[in-house]
Amino acid sequence: MQISLRNKLLVFAIAIAVVPLLVAGRSMVRIVQDELKSSANGDLAATAEQIVTEINDRAERTWLAPLLLIRNALDDQRLGVPEKIALLTLGINDLPEFAALQITVEGAPVPVVVTNGLFAKRLSDSGIDPLKVLRLPEQAIRAAVDSGEFHVGDVSHVAATDDWLATIVLPLRSRFAGAPAVLSVRIDLDRTRRFLENHPFAKTGFITVVDREGRRVFDPRRDDLGGVAMAAEALDLLRTGNRTIAAGPYVRPDGQAMLGAYAFPRPFDWVVMVEKRQEDAYLAVDRMIGSLFHWVLAGVAVAVAGSILLAFRISRPIIEIDRVAGEVARGNFQVRVQDVHSRDEIGDLAQRINAMVVGLNERFHLQKFVSGGTMLAIRNSDGGIKLGGERQRVAMLFSDIRGYTAFAERVDPETVVEMLNFYFQHQAEIVQRHHGDVDKYVGDQLLAVFQGDEMVANAVRAALDIQEEIASLSARHPDWKLSVGIGLHAGEVVMGAMGSLDRMDYTVLGDNVNLAARLCSHAKPGNILLSETVQQAIRDCAEFETVRLPPVTLKGKRDPVPVFEVSRRATAGLATRPP
Known part of the structure; x- marks a missing residue:
């Protein structure tokens, strides 16, 4: 689900207003809760101690002291x-x-x-x-x-x-x-029971007396409180003789959250528990939270009003910039940011976006005039392209349109350009499909370069597809009377930037490039000539079939050069025909 910029700004503005209130309020509530909890635990412990003291005094002064006097008399x-x-x-x-x-x-x-x-x-x-x-x-x-x-x-x-x-x-x-x-x-x-029932604490809390077996004292039903967490803890202390006053939170079996304390009267094996619901102990916190809630609502109202104004003032130019960016992403380089005149960072951004679109438009069109290898070299260069090159092993495909001279003589120049673009477009698509890169167009010739582990096989596949495509195109345009001759060679070349600092050409140079070009010039219309290097590289490929041709004498070569012709193998399972 996409959220609009204005809604995001609205949420952001509300968050700025509300979050600090919530954070501060939560901190205050936590502090107050801790203080009230500590105070409540102290009050509960003091109440439990006061009740136990009263029971101890009554037992020792009202019961035991007179009884000792009677015994002494007896x-x-x-x-x-x-x-x-x-x-x-x-x-x-x-x-x-x-x-x-x-x-x-x-x-x-x-x-x-x-x-x-x-x-x-x-x-x-x-x-x-x-x-x-x-x-x-x-x-x-x-x-x-x-x-x-x-x-x-x-x-x-x-x-x-x-x-x-x-x-x-x-x-x-x-x-x-x-x-x-x-x-x-x-x-x-009875007097002790009435003292517990009428104790001031009993108006807001609970006073419970539990005997050693966990049963409630002064309760005709004699309920068993052994399952109550605080009672179980106190009974363990009672049985071990550790009569320590303690206080803390716990949860009753019915899920009621409580604060409680317990103490032990000396004369009896009793636990005196004083309890209070946490919601009653934290009543002041609840009131504080209610007050905080009203302040948060007021903050939200102010934030909403301010954020709506802010969202429209800020989001409109940003939405316009986003629209232009979307158009550019779809390839429309004629679009421009309109009606953004604010003198701030957003206005500066709009101007830079327009300048960027102009630059992208220029780069988009310039990219069509350079090879993919040139673009890759530019991307991989840290400080820009420098003159010079490095040795690399590549496979090269030269194609030349046969009948081009006669065609150019009998038709107007516009038709010649149309034909060249038509043929080159189809060849370039095939080269790219087989992971090659068109290095340059020279007249009616095309030079494609292939790299990687499968470069030779890819170059051969591309050459076969080009011949099939050209044959199909020639059948559709029989009046053009055109065909293509292709030469393939693989070897080390120098790949890099050649020319001057102001005008460079990123290409491949070397004797192996010349050999590929010479093979292309000797190829007959519709044929593909391979060098011995290419033939050796694909001789184990079941999809190709090669035929040795008589060696040819190439310009710049003293000895005749072995050449081969390639075609698709009719049956994929047959071994490659020996040269």
């Missing part, structure tokens, strides 16, 4: 069992987040359990036996004691009341009723 040997049970009752009334306190005595059939009345009532109202929910089995107590000084157990969910309970277990240092005992507490996490 370890006091001055208190009897009734006083210690009374202490549990008083403690649980003053600690609303404690759902139940329990003392498990080794060897005792059942543990001592003191429940929070309000919490127990809520369970009873839902048709649940509070002790079945709040009492810890001995196996769980034993496993917790084996894990260390104190243990925060896994979180459990009471589906009927949608309550979440955590467990803390502390071994008593003294004996209870003469036997080892363990103090445990069931903690209501």
Whole structure:
């Protein structure tokens, strides 16, 4: 698909106006995105750390500290069992987040359990036996004691009341009723859940707590988040004991692009994740892009208006110059650039184009007066053609029109010129078809030069075709009574520029040229005479058949010269007839 110059100028002008805006805008957007991303990651990490700090403080101050006081009191040997049970009752009334306190005595059939009345009532109202929910089995107590000084157990969910309970277990240092005992507490996490739900960050983002198994805490469905990239990364750290706060981008399984951070509360094997959609975090960038879009539209409008004016002012003379160039390419050297008067580079170009067309016209016509070899020498010369030549091996074809003198005497000169041009045109076309070059026309003679590996065979083929063509032309013009004699020879010649510095002739000279000319002069009408050199070169060619003729005495040669006549072989498969 071709695009006009005016459209190109229009696109170019728009690009000049729009591209800088887009490049600058893209750079600004990237910078702002990076800053906002860094800021958002920092905010997320700070939020995750703040939430974890709150959970740690609550666990250590609100739960563990009172529990340690109770344990210390229970370890006091001055208190009897009734006083210690009374202490549990008083403690649980003053600690609303404690759902139940329990003392498990080794060897005792059942543990001592003191429940929070309000919490127990809520369970009873839902048709649940509070002790079945709040009492810890001995196996769980034993496993917790084996894990260390104190243990925060896994979180459990009471589906009927949608309550979440955590467990803390502390071994008593003294004996209870003469036997080892363990103090445990069931903690209501409702206040912690409400803290997470009502956190300011939850209005614009998401706060998610995940347990060690990858299940969501405070979610009745207990969704498995192990497939979420950030959760999987945090769980790996949790399992290896590396509780490092981290933040970064990731993509949810549903394709939602997110920014998130995570941290680990000390008391629990939890991951606290805070997340935000990237589109919300980059809201300022979206607004900037919208503003930039309006500026780009304004720039495009100005660019279009200016480019239309510019395109017409610049493209009109260029289109005119292009029209002239197209005409010249088609061989019309009479065309000229019209109506371009601008005083700038385009005006200068128009004048130079006109001058160039004049020069091309002159060169085109001059080219007809020189040979192809001359043109090739000019193209290959670095500093111009210089007088002198060099030795080269070539094949030469001389043709001479028989009956020319008698023809010229009986017709007017215009007819003679017409006949010569007619014959030379056909011969020149045949020479070119066989990769030869017409070196010169001398009267009614033509000299053609062949070069290359197949030069001798090409010269012979050209000679045979010329004789066939001349025979056909003579049949069409029987009144002319003309035929052609041809001489062929191959050998070293001097090829180069001969003459003066002001007037040169690029041609071939040497004794081998003279020999080819003498052979031509001895050739009978319609015949082709070959030198022995040519015959030796083509004797293995199945397409040619040669016949030895009596030697001839040529001008400038002391001894008779062997000559041969050539014709096409009637049967291509036969061997060449011996000389």
